Amino acid sequence: MSAREDILAAIRARRAKAVAAPPSYCAPAPPDSVQAFVEHATRANAEVRLIANETEIPQAVAELLRARNLPAIVHVPPNASNLPWNSAPGLMRERAAPGPEDAAVAIAPFGIGETGTLAYPSATDAPASWHFRAGFEIAVIRAEDILMRMEDVIARLKATALPPTLNFVTGPSRTGDIEQTLELGAHGPKVLAILIIQD
Amino acid sequence: MTLDPRAFREAGRAALHDPSLRIALGRLKTHFALGRARAVERYGDWEALREQGRAIRDYALAHLDTLLEEFERNVVARGGQVHWARDAKEAREIVLRILREAGAKSVTKGKSMVSEEIALNPYLDANGVEPVETDLGEYIVQLRREPPSHIIAPAFHLNKEDVAKTFREAHTALDPDRPLVERTELVAEARALLRARFESADAGITGANFLTAEEGAAVLVTNEGNGDLTRLLPKTHIVLTGLEKVVANLEHAAVLLRLLTRSATGQDISSYVTVMNGPRAPDESDGPQNFHVVLVDNGRTRLLGTDAEEVLRCIRCAACLNHCPIYAAVGGHTYGATYTGPIGAALNPGLMGVGVAHRHPNASTFCGRCAEVCPVKIPLPTIMRHWRAREYASGLAPKSMTAGLGAWAFFAKRPALYRFAAGIVACALKFLARNGRVHSLPLLHNWFLVRDFPAPQGKTFHALWTARQ
Numbered sequence: 001m002s003a004r005e006d007i008l009a010a011i012r013a014r015r016a017k018a019v020a021a022p023p024s025y026c027a028p029a030p031p032d033s034v035q036a037f038v039e040h041a042t043r044a045n046a047e048v049r050l051i052a053n054e055t056e057i058p059q060a061v062a063e064l065l066r067a068r069n070l071p072a073i074v075h076v077p078p079n080a081s082n083l084p085w086n087s088a089p090g091l092m093r094e095r096a097a098p099g100p101e102d103a104a105v106a107i108a109p110f111g112i113g114e115t116g117t118l119a120y121p122s123a124t125d126a127p128a129s130w131h132f133r134a135g136f137e138i139a140v141i142r143a144e145d146i147l148m149r150m151e152d153v154i155a156r157l158k159a160t161a162l163p164p165t166l167n168f169v170t171g172p173s174r175t176g177d178i179e180q181t182l183e184l185g186a187h188g189p190k191v192l193a194i195l196i197i198q199d
Numbered sequence: 200m201t202l203d204p205r206a207f208r209e210a211g212r213a214a215l216h217d218p219s220l221r222i223a224l225g226r227l228k229t230h231f232a233l234g235r236a237r238a239v240e241r242y243g244d245w246e247a248l249r250e251q252g253r254a255i256r257d258y259a260l261a262h263l264d265t266l267l268e269e270f271e272r273n274v275v276a277r278g279g280q281v282h283w284a285r286d287a288k289e290a291r292e293i294v295l296r297i298l299r300e301a302g303a304k305s306v307t308k309g310k311s312m313v314s315e316e317i318a319l320n321p322y323l324d325a326n327g328v329e330p331v332e333t334d335l336g337e338y339i340v341q342l343r344r345e346p347p348s349h350i351i352a353p354a355f356h357l358n359k360e361d362v363a364k365t366f367r368e369a370h371t372a373l374d375p376d377r378p379l380v381e382r383t384e385l386v387a388e389a390r391a392l393l394r395a396r397f398e399s400a401d402a403g404i405t406g407a408n409f410l411t412a413e414e415g416a417a418v419l420v421t422n423e424g425n426g427d428l429t430r431l432l433p434k435t436h437i438v439l440t441g442l443e444k445v446v447a448n449l450e451h452a453a454v455l456l457r458l459l460t461r462s463a464t465g466q467d468i469s470s471y472v473t474v475m476n477g478p479r480a481p482d483e484s485d486g487p488q489n490f491h492v493v494l495v496d497n498g499r500t501r502l503l504g505t506d507a508e509e510v511l512r513c514i515r516c517a518a519c520l521n522h523c524p525i526y527a528a529v530g531g532h533t534y535g536a537t538y539t540g541p542i543g544a545a546l547n548p549g550l551m552g553v554g555v556a557h558r559h560p561n562a563s564t565f566c567g568r569c570a571e572v573c574p575v576k577i578p579l580p581t582i583m584r585h586w587r588a589r590e591y592a593s594g595l596a597p598k599s600m601t602a603g604l605g606a607w608a609f610f611a612k613r614p615a616l617y618r619f620a621a622g623i624v625a626c627a628l629k630f631l632a633r634n635g636r637v638h639s640l641p642l643l644h645n646w647f648l649v650r651d652f653p654a655p656q657g658k659t660f661h662a663l664w665t666a667r668q
Binding site for chain 1: 223226230231242243244247248251254255257258260261262263264267268277283284285289333334335336339352353354355357358359362382383385386387389390391393394397414416422423424425427428430431432442447449450451453454456457464466467468469470471472473474475476477478479480482483484485486494496500501503504505
């Protein structure tokens with residue numbers, strides 16, 4: 001018999017009792033998903049800024065770079081290329097994948113209030129590796145796209161199709177592997193800034 | 200360093216006298232246990248969540264065959280391949296075959312306990328494929344040629360000075376006079392070196408925290424982002440995991456995630472949670488072109504339907520290690536096995552055989568803390584007791600214990616004699632006591648090294664009880 005047949009037969013021979021499907025479960029949640037998102041993302045070491053509308057993105061990006069004494073260069077994935085970038089003169093845009101010290105913009109189609117998490121389905125115009133290649137990720141999300149729970153995001157995506165890679169990102173990359181003490185920027189971004197568009 | 204579960208006592212004795220290990224083990228309480236307690240308190244109804252987690256895992260184990268078939272169907276439908284391995288040898292051979300077909304010379308690896316369990320790295324090395332561990336802790340222990348000492352913190356036994364020394368010895372191309380004192384400097388050095396390895400790897404191997412049948416997806420949790428670079432940059436991605444990791448759907452995995460990260464590191468969620476659902480789409484610019492899942496049995500199905508079955512619920516959070524007085528005293532390497540602490544004590548006799556791992560279920564005070572903190576309610580002490588009974592039945596129990604139990608049974612079966620003897624012992628202890636405490640007894644020298652014993656105050660329990668009636 002093949003390993004597959006052997007293993008399945010072993011399971012069937014030993015399976016003893018019938019077990020009912022678990023009841024449905026709903027995690028406790030605060031009333032306002034955006035407020036919860038800000039609170040949890042901040043606790044996870046992300047820097048959160050509220051902006052009024054899409055036109056403010058380029059200026060906010062330029063300010064975030066300036067505040068950290070970083071060069072005014074940002075890597076822009078295809079799905080963010082249509083933003084009004086010309087409103088921030090002096091901000092250079094790169095289309096190539098970012099390196100470990102570079103800043104990159106990312107559009108998050110969904111957020112999760114329960115944990116302050118960004119949800120990124122991979123797509124032709126939204127390469128998944130950018131979330132891990134960059135040193136500084138600047139995420140953009142609409143307030144109305146911040147849902148309460150991970151299950152809500154899964155339901156929205158399942159309504160169409162799940163992507164090959166679905167990344168849930170909460171705060172910058174980190175490690176506690178040396179003396180169980182938190183260090184940010186292990187392999188992925190050292191800094192995560194989130195711009196929430198309120199309109 | 201070779202792994203030998205039979206040498207538990209000798210290794211434990213050495214560990215107890217290792218001053219640097221004592222410092223590292225001190226961090227269990229101050230870091231892991233405290234972080235978990237705070238996260239559990241923040242959550243609210245933790246007990247309801249645990250009960251849901253238990254129900255989800257029990258449902259999955261009761262439907263393991265159909266869920267695995269459904270998982271396989273959906274992986275294939277999305278362009279991936281599923282491989283089944285009965286044991287460690289088969290699993291190693293499958294992985295090597297996939298790597299050979301991909302023409303891979305170097306492979307980056309995300310943290311995977313199953314990879315340790317099947318001893319994959321030495322096998323790949325011997326067959327001309329270079330494995331590069333990318334989880335920082337796993338990278339450090341790989342450089343030191345040590346096994347990981349903790350399920351979620353592989354370099355838990357080390358202090359930063361040890362890591363600095365390891366990096367200086369391994370990274371010989373770098374300036375020998377560079378500063379390497381702060382943790383930040385150590386992390387930055389590993390980040391730079393490993394990024395180059397990610398970019399040049401031919402294939403990537405990760406584990407999976409959950410497999411979801413309905414979607415044919417593997418769910419991976421990391422904090423560093425190394426698992427994602429391992430999946431996304433090379434051409435071929437292999438998920439290597441135990442077959443018991445399957446659950447019905449992503450919604451079930453989302454519930455278990457809430458339990459996992461809070462129990463493990465005290466985080467509400469880890470930095471990265473990734474749903475890996477097949478290879479890249481044809482029009483995508485990154486992601487793997489080939490996607491494989493290797494399902495490893497290696498003794499797991501043998502536990503179904505036995506008294507130890509509930510151990511298969513485990514989601515590998517390591518909370519039981521972090522709250523275990525034995526693990527806190529001897530550390531992970533003492534176990535000489537991939538799985539350590541209470542979960543090792545409950546799992547290893549099943550996976551490795553009672554004859555090999557029978558010392559592990561004996562390494563417990565039965566304080567029960569492990570079962571209290573287990574997010575999926577595994578009755579760990581009960582399962583350890585099951586293995587102890589099997590050990591005794593197999594004649595593997597130490598002679599001193601069998602003799603002692605035999606002597607006790609002789610008296611216990613003769614109540615009058617028992618009462619008489621107990622009275623004599625009580626009198627003798629009273630006589631031997633100094634200031635109301637017994638400080639030493641023949642044959643029990645080691646026991647009394649770090650403790651003493653209150654002297655009996657008067658009559659035996661039996662005598663008091665009879666008087667009361």
